[in-house]
Amino acid sequence: MLEWVTWQFAESLQEGAKREVPKIGNLHGYRAMLAPHIKRRLVAEPEVARYIQIEPPEFEVETVDWDADHLATYLKAADEFADWYRQSRDDTKACNLVTILARIRAVHFAANYPQYGMEGVDRVTGLTSKQRAVIARMRAIAEEGKQAILFAENPGVLNLIAKHLEADGVQTVRFHGEIPIKTRVADKDKRFLTGLATGLLATKASGRAGYNLPNADYVLFYDRSWTWRIEYQAMRRALRWNRKGVLKVLYFHLPGSIDVYQDQMVAHKRDATQAGLDWTTPELDDETFLHMDSLLDRFVDDLALLADHTAGDMRKLLKEAA
DSSP: OEEEEOHHHHHHSSSSOEEEEEEESOHHHHHHHHTTTOOOOOTTSHHHHTTOOOOOOEEEEEEOOOOHHHHHHHHHHHHHHHHHHHHHTTOTTTSOHHHHHHHHHHHHHHHHOGGGOOTTSOOOOSOOHHHHHHHHHHHHHHHHTOOEEEEESOHHHHHHHHHHHHHTTOOEEEESTTSOHHHHHHHIIIIIISSSOOEEEEEHHHHSSSOOOTTOSEEEESSOOSOHHHHHHHHHTTOOTTOOSOOEEEEEEOTTSHHHHHHHHHHHHHHHHHHHHSOOOOSSTTSOOOOHHHHHHHHHHHHHHHHHHHHHHHHHHHHHHO
8 A cells, every 4th residue: 555665675675765755556445445444524525615615725935045154054064964964874773763853953953043052053143034034024914914823943933033023013922832831822812812913923832733723814934844744733723614814824945955855855745644634636646755865865965066056156246346
């Protein structure tokens, strides 16, 4: 039913690839196997649509150009990860998935929260271009008289964004683990659901499950996850039966960064999940097998291209300045 390796790898164990995300080889058989065990209804089914209508969301990716100092910090952290990965990738004990994710955490911080001061990551002062873009979008949404949920991994970056929004007169509610549950839930109900706050700034861990927020017109993802389920559950907070209008979902990416590679992993996991459970037609059926190893190999190879491209741009700017 599931294809976890390419045929080349299955035969030789040397060529081809293993797969992080399963490909469903026999969709008809897979669905027939699950049918007696899983009851799942979809909004688009005629029997359901008679009673509930939820418009499908609109998706947008906003690609934000790097600041020079931020890019230099990111490249240093990414280079250090790439060097470790090249040296360790053949050692299955030293280079397992848990270790890889722990190591690449520094790259994620360098891209998304360089002000944090994580060990091995140079600290960036001031706002990054992505942070400025998110703040500008949240400000524009408030000026429209609309409301938005902003999701991010780290509470610190949400605190930073909230500080600048509040300085601009944009009311927000912070919703993350540094705030007691009773306090943040009461604040969410009083100020975001029924009050004047136009933004709910939530970590994915705290805000992605169990809350109904149909009043949100936008869902913004400041950074990406490795798993489709996390982003899907977060988005569903606003896709409730009693919402009005089309939900707009925005992702903010830095070109060539870890954002792009997380997006690839999420896309493949979404494709497999929706094909298996929701009877959708696979969109990535002919795409290359995507294992974490394959994605990281691509990440390491493309990093050199990003560095070369950046060096060329810097030389051009210096020449024009002279």
